[in-house]
Amino acid sequence: MIKINEFTDITYSVESNIVVITINRPERYNALRGRTVDELLAAFKYAWVDKKVCAVILTGAGEKAFCTGGDQKERAEIGGYGETETGMFEIESLHKIIRAIPKPVIAAVNGFAIGGGHVLHVLCDLSIASSTAKFGQVGPRVGSFDAGFGTAYLARVVGEKRAREIWFLCEQFDAQTAERWGLVNKVVEPSNLMTSAKEWAKKVAALSPTAIKTLKHSFNADTDHIMGIQSIAFDVLDLYTKTDEAKEGGIAFTEKRSPNFAKFQED
Numbered sequence: 001m002i003k004i005n006e007f008t009d010i011t012y013s014v015e016s017n018i019v020v021i022t023i024n025r026p027e028r029y030n031a032l033r034g035r036t037v038d039e040l041l042a043a044f045k046y047a048w049v050d051k052k053v054c055a056v057i058l059t060g061a062g063e064k065a066f067c068t069g070g071d072q073k074e075r076a077e078i079g080g081y082g083e084t085e086t087g088m089f090e091i092e093s094l095h096k097i098i099r100a101i102p103k104p105v106i107a108a109v110n111g112f113a114i115g116g117g118h119v120l121h122v123l124c125d126l127s128i129a130s131s132t133a134k135f136g137q138v139g140p141r142v143g144s145f146d147a148g149f150g151t152a153y154l155a156r157v158v159g160e161k162r163a164r165e166i167w168f169l170c171e172q173f174d175a176q177t178a179e180r181w182g183l184v185n186k187v188v189e190p191s192n193l194m195t196s197a198k199e200w201a202k203k204v205a206a207l208s209p210t211a212i213k214t215l216k217h218s219f220n221a222d223t224d225h226i227m228g229i230q231s232i233a234f235d236v237l238d239l240y241t242k243t244d245e246a247k248e249g250g251i252a253f254t255e256k257r258s259p260n261f262a263k264f265q266e267d
Contacts, residue, residue, distance in 0.1 A: 143249025
């Protein structure tokens with residue numbers, strides 16, 4: 001497992017009984033490559049076993065982006081998301097550990113939460129957004145999708161109609177809309193984002209850890225069956241990303257043009 005002092009794509013900061021995990025690739029809008037996901041997995045494991053830690057804050061470096069999902073530029077350039085410890089892009093494991101860690105995870109959404117980054121904030125137990133944050137999905141536009149927690153759990157959060165709107169239209173919406181839809185708990189000014197997230201984390205830390213842990217597991221129990229759906233979905237996604245159809249989406253993204261999916265329409 002990657003050691004904390006070896007992190008290059010994220011930072012890991014312990015403040016009393018709170019951990020702040022920051023995706024630190026602002027030059028790529030905090031997009032995820034294989035190394036980033038490996039480091040995030042390690043960070044959540046360190047937070048899990050540290051008995052002093054009662055809550056985790058997940059955020060992104062800079063003011064532009066929380067996370068914009070998989071690094072599509074790297075995917076188009078090298079055909080994947082780069083080297084990893086296991087040889088796999090472990091995004092499914094990252095989703096699982098955010099849910100499984102017996103401590104609340106608070107997303108501090110400081111900018112774009114798009115694609116896989118949108119899924120990450122939805123999976124967090126609580127979300128606080130900067131008033132300048134933007135949300136949305138892009139998968140069907142760039143040759144990707146999340147047909148697991150990114151869809152089924154999203155529908156539990158915002159309802160079926162809104163979830164389908166988010167995925168079928170691939171439009172961005174602001175923090176105020178996200179709050180109105182129930183996607184985020186609170187919207188604050190950018191300068192107050194981390195202060196607000198830490199205030200909530202401290203409130204959690206003052207409560208019974210056994211009660212909080214049990215409550216989190218109970219909340220998750222109602223949607224744990226989505227794990228099976230997610231496993232199927234990621235197997236299909238792995239096959240899909242190797243197709244010309246998926247590659248067209250990724251290449252179009254890097255070339256800053258609209259994808260031409262018409263040639264893949266069934267007769």
